[in-house]
Amino acid sequence: MRVAITGHAVHVPGLSEVDIPGSPAEPAVGADEAHRVLGRKGLLAKEPATRLALCATQVALGLPPGKLAEPVPGAAGTAVVVASNLGNVATVCEVVDQVRAEGGRAVSPLVAPNASSNIIASSIALRYGFTGPNFLVCSGATAGLDAVRLGALLIRSGRTHRAVVVGVEPDDEIATKLCPGLRAAAAAVILEPAADGMVLGGITRSRTHLESTVDVPADTYGAAGVLGVAVAAALGTDHLVACGSPEDGYAALPVGSP
Numbered sequence: 001m002r003v004a005i006t007g008h009a010v011h012v013p014g015l016s017e018v019d020i021p022g023s024p025a026e027p028a029v030g031a032d033e034a035h036r037v038l039g040r041k042g043l044l045a046k047e048p049a050t051r052l053a054l055c056a057t058q059v060a061l062g063l064p065p066g067k068l069a070e071p072v073p074g075a076a077g078t079a080v081v082v083a084s085n086l087g088n089v090a091t092v093c094e095v096v097d098q099v100r101a102e103g104g105r106a107v108s109p110l111v112a113p114n115a116s117s118n119i120i121a122s123s124i125a126l127r128y129g130f131t132g133p134n135f136l137v138c139s140g141a142t143a144g145l146d147a148v149r150l151g152a153l154l155i156r157s158g159r160t161h162r163a164v165v166v167g168v169e170p171d172d173e174i175a176t177k178l179c180p181g182l183r184a185a186a187a188a189v190i191l192e193p194a195a196d197g198m199v200l201g202g203i204t205r206s207r208t209h210l211e212s213t214v215d216v217p218a219d220t221y222g223a224a225g226v227l228g229v230a231v232a233a234a235l236g237t238d239h240l241v242a243c244g245s246p247e248d249g250y251a252a253l254p255v256g257s258p
Contacts, residue, residue: 004191004198005197007188008187008189009230010234011052011059012220012227013028022234031051031184037054045110045114047091047170049168049186050087052170054123056166056187059188061164074162075129078128079163080135081150081151081164082134082167083138083139083225083226084143085143086179086221087119087169088116088119088120089174090174091114094111095115120166121166130164132160139222140247141222141224141245142248144223144228145228149203155193156193163190164189165189166188167186167220167223169182169221169222171184182219183217185223187227189233200253201255203252204253207249209250210242210250211242214241228241233255237257239254240252240253
C-alpha cells in the first residue's frame with residue numbers, strides 16, 4: 001500500500017517560510033502565544049510542548065486559526081503518533097517535587113494529567129475528535145522517523161485510514177539541562193493511503209552517520225525526523241530524510257514523488 005503525505009506543517013518558534021520550508025509566512029509563535037493559532041479556549045494548563053504540537057497539527061490539517069466547533073471531517077478512526085523525548089519532563093519533575101514536599105493532594109487536577117507520558121498525543125486526539133490509536137514514541141534521536149514508520153504501519157495494517165504524526169520538543173529549563181542546546185520545535189505530517197502527494201519509502205537503519213538531503217534546525221532531538229519529512233513534503237522533490245546519534249543509532253527514510 002502506498003502511503004502519502006497529504007498535509008504538513010513546520011512550527012519552529014521565530015522561524016518563517018523564508019528560514020525553513022513548510023513554516024508559516026510570518027515567524028512561528030512561541031508556546032506562550034499559541035492562542036494566536038489555536039484560540040484561547042482549551043489552552044489552560046497546557047504545557048509548552050503540547051501547545052507547539054497543537055499549532056503544527058492545526059496548520060497541517062489545513063484549519064483556520066481558532067478553536068473548532070466540531071470534530072474535523074474524517075476524525076473517527078484517525079490515529080495520532082507523537083515523537084517527543086522531553087515533552088513533559090518539566091511537569092514530571094515539578095509534580096514529583098510537589099508530592100515530596102506537600103503530598104499528593106497538593107497537585108492541581110489541572111496539572112496532574114500533564115505528568116502522563118501520552119499527554120501530547122491524547123491532547124491532540126481530544127481537541128480534534130480523533131478516535132483511532134494514539135501514543136507517544138520516545139526512542140531518542142530517531143524518534144521522529146520511528147513515529148513516521150509506525151504511523152505508516154497503522155495505515156498499511158488497516159488499523160486506521162489516516163495518521164497524524166507529530167514531532168515536538170520543548171526548550172524549558174529542565175529539558176535543556178538534560179539536552180544542552182535543545183531547541184523548541186514542532187512539525188506535523190498527515191499520512192493517508194493515496195496515489196497523489198509525496199510518498200514514503202522504507203526506513204533503513206545504520207550504526208554510522210547517514211547524510212540527510214534536507215536541512216532542519218540543529219538540536220531538535222526527537223522532533224528532527226518529523227521536521228525533515230515535513231520539509232521534504234513542502235519542497236515537493238525527492239529527498240532522503242535522516243536523523244540519529246552515535247548513542248541511538250541512525251535512521252533514514254526516502255520521501256519522493258509517486
